[in-house]
Amino acid sequence: MTALSSTQTEKLMADLRLVVTDAEALLRATAGQAGNGAAELRTKVEANLARARDGLAQIQDTAVAQAKVAGRHADEYVHENPWRSIGIAAAVGLVVGVLIGRR
Numbered sequence: 001m002t003a004l005s006s007t008q009t010e011k012l013m014a015d016l017r018l019v020v021t022d023a024e025a026l027l028r029a030t031a032g033q034a035g036n037g038a039a040e041l042r043t044k045v046e047a048n049l050a051r052a053r054d055g056l057a058q059i060q061d062t063a064v065a066q067a068k069v070a071g072r073h074a075d076e077y078v079h080e081n082p083w084r085s086i087g088i089a090a091a092v093g094l095v096v097g098v099l100i101g102r103r
């Protein structure tokens with residue numbers, strides 16, 4: 001399984017939040033409907049939503065922790081290799097400049 005990029009992860013999180021919000025709105029809209037089956041279904045959906053919310057929170061916490069670790073590693077690398085870091089930044093700037101200049 002491949003790792004998701006940060007933009008893909010953010011989009012997935014936003015989509016999941018939207019699904020949870022829509023499901024909660026649906027539950028509120030159907031709250032007045034009677035019937036044993038409807039009450040059972042509502043309870044089941046509420047439990048699934050609670051699990052989804054918890055899962056989203058865990059995913060978000062994990063993503064934040066991984067971003068912090070990556071930031072610390074990058075910071076350590078730059079402090080240990082300042083000239084190499086400057087060279088890499090200059091090379092990336094040059095490539096971006098050439099690409100923009102071609103347009």
